[in-house]
Amino acid sequence: MTKLRRKDKQPPVEPGAVPAEPKPAARKKKAPVISRRDAITVLGVTAGTALVSQVFISGPLSSDAVQGIGAATHEESEGGEHQWHMVIDLSVCIGCSYCVRACQAVNNVPEDGMRWNIVFAERTEAGDDFFMNRPCQHCQEAPCTRVCPVGATWKRSDGIVAMDYDRCIGCRYCQVACPYDVRRFNWYEVTAENPYIPAWGSPEIDPRPRGVVEKCTFCVQRIDRGLALGLTPGVDKSVSPACVEICPVGARIFGDALDPESPVSKYLAEHETFQLREDWGTQPKVHYVSPANGRS
Secondary structure (H helix, E strand, O other), X not given: OOOOOOOOOOOOOOOOOOOOOOOOOOOOOOOOOOOHHHHXXXXXXXXHHHHHHHHHHHOOOOOOOOOOOOOOOOOOOOOOOOOEEEEXXXXXXXXXXXXXXXXXXXXXXXXXXXXXXXXXEEEOOOOOEEEEEEOOOOOOOOHHHHHOOOOOEEEOOOOOEEEOOOOOOOOOHHHHHXXXXXXXXXXXXXXXXXXXXXXXXXXXXXXXXXXXXXXXXXXXXXXXXXXXXXXXXXXXXXXXXXXXXHOOOOOEEEEEOXXXXXXXXXXXXXXXXXXXXXXXXXXXXXXXEOOOOOOO
């Protein structure tokens, strides 16, 4: 009969001796597994570091500082048929936050911490109270679009700074580069019901996935739908940004700055306005009437 040999057989132990502990079997190390998304994130983080550094060290990026990382994905072009601008009259705003609630309903933003549209109390140097409003500024020279390593945010030909949530890898370079603090990172999957639906509007877009950056889009879905129907955003309220449509005192004015007859063009011509952080050279498309000015 053939004897079977055990591979783990130990040598004989002398009487009275303490047997040695068996050595554990050597395990083969498994190669680390990295997902495609993680790989893209690592590459994107590496590519974007120098760009974010330039924003903070040197100020606004020049137009040729970055040759459009992601330009192959979303081509930026100038001189579109429309240029959408907004005026927020701080002397008229009453701080009701209707604009905030309508935005969260229409754009499907259930969490208050993710607000795309921000309204908060402020005070002038003269001691007068007013309500500051801060949506995305849709900058002509947008730092966020220049640091995105995958082209997930870009400027459309009509001036709107858009987002591609399917392409976003969540590196948050755009959030760091934005000098207006209007971008929000989505840390969690959306599970709770939106408390602003249906009282403040019906959702017009799907919730974004966990791990992407979100922001105000000027309700671009409404603008595009309105143009396709032959309507005029800024004039026809149903195809204007939700915040503009719902404002009970008309503190937000929207329209095509290339049309001299648009509401926004007329308002800009009749009122002295300013833009936030003009010294940065970002050229925001959101203009403000000072709280001390009032309407004429």
